[in-house]
Amino acid sequence: MKFPFAKQSTINYFRSAKAHGLPFLERLHGYIYGRWAYHYIGLAGDKAPWWRYLWAPLIFIINRMTPFLPDKGSKVGDPSQKKPTWSDTYHGKAMPLAEATKLVKLNRPVNTQVSEHVLPYTRAREIVLRNPEKIVLLDCPCRAGMKNPCLPLDVCILIGDPFGSFMLEHHPDKTREISVDEAVSILKAENARGHVSHAFFKDVMLGRFYAICNCCSCCCGAMKAQEMGIQMLCSSGYLAEVDTEKCVSCGICGKRCQFLAISFDDGKAVIDEEICMGCGLCIESCAKDALSLRLAPEKGEPLLVDAL
Template identity: 70%
Template sequence: MKAPFVKQSTRDYYRACRENGMSLFEFIHGYVYGRWCYHYIGLAGDKDPWWRWLWVPLVLIIDRVHPFTENDAHRSGDPDQTKPTWSDAYHGKPLPLNEATKLIRLDRPVNTALPETVLPYTRARDLILDNPEKIVLLDCPCRAGMKNPCTPTDVCILIGDPFATFMLEHHPDKTRAITADEAVAVVKAEQARGHVSHAFFKDVALGKFYAICNCCACCCGAMKAHAMGIPMLCSSGYLAQVDQDLCTKCGTCAQKCQFKAIGFNKEGAYIREDRCMGCGVCTLSCSKDAITLRLAPEKGEPLKVDALH
């Protein structure tokens, strides 16, 4: 007999966890992550909720299990360093506008494991889309945790089941179903504001891609962690490059760059390649088309949606 108080999306998520060989603990972790995401993720903000006192001991426990400062083999360059890290379980990859648009517009099921050259983590590398036309817009938990968040706040895009429907059922006041065209409009508007689109992967989201985050360095927990040296983000596989003959030194690109990767000298703008994540936001901000993206094999490979099978 089905428990009447258990939502269908919870049953579907539990069934998917079982089919994917996940433990009961992992199911509970994923349920807590989705059901109470504003507590789970919002703690990275600067509000002072009553539950914040739990955050420090939780971080210390997680850090003891998966130290924040430890990189895996691919990212550290050490072939003997193979221990999974905290960020291996939860991470994002920046998406230039054209790839984010293609990912949103996928109208067929996809089941592929991304190679480590695309997503350099030991866990959560699958791009599996069941019911890819199911797209849900969520009020951003990172921005909800801020005293003065960037706006608008409804910028998180969930794609595919069971997670999209799970969030829709459990957060009816903070979610709504949208079309692919509406999702693309959100991404375009956010990138025009200078905010970065990331494809996010998480272990308890069935070890796969589940969302496109559109956020900023001042609100996004993952971007804050990245700035602190916690490797939750990897390069898009591209680097920005400047045609200094076209650059007018207006400074707009540097103002928009969330990774502080653009500087200026007497010739014009230049790219700090060690900071650039290849998100492409600067290319959209330049009225003179002086900035473009180039492939950067040394940074890894891009997520090319057209090549997915």
């Protein structure tokens, strides 16, 4: 089947989506998500002009319809099929800097599905990298949708095809191809600014990992949703803990925590384990080495890149 007026990246996306088994509605959803990302995702911001809110009913409809399609390989009406929720279709996994860095350094194809202990969702749990050396830097749609965004804007890292080429071709003014070294430098710079690295997965992005975003609670739509009780993010699988003998209550870690999980009591930092996501930002900000990460099986398992 030929599409004489379609961009090659669009053709590649639809072919890949069909081969993956996505129903037509999900294929269309994926195209809309990528083609008009700044309208779609930017609606969570505060500077959208009135006409962009015309998108809201469409986005609501396609998000409400596509999540309730059964997973590939399951049967409609199967009582054992776990019913997906809104957040099953799009979610992020917090990652300490070291693991996020490893993820962008992958230099060979990877094809695996991680367990629900790592990503506690019914959909989009695959890490399938084709052409992993294709790394594309994207202006963050969340930050672009804000009147006074955190800067810089170009902090979202797309890895692999067909997504990298799709966004390059459709958003040439907001994307550029970068090297592995530049991607690592961006991760480190964003970490130094106090922003959290998340590996993002989406059902209509072929049910797989497709980007690392560097998120702040003031701009990120997923973090805002998390604050409202919509579970779009999951823990790294670690928890921060405090060595009270070393803590001097300087307050820096509390100011840097994007999840507001650190308070102070009796002159010592206290971690709220219910909301701590184990991102590790606080550890790197502590000059006294009073903070560390520990494995927290009750919060899920880490996404360990070496294990892939």
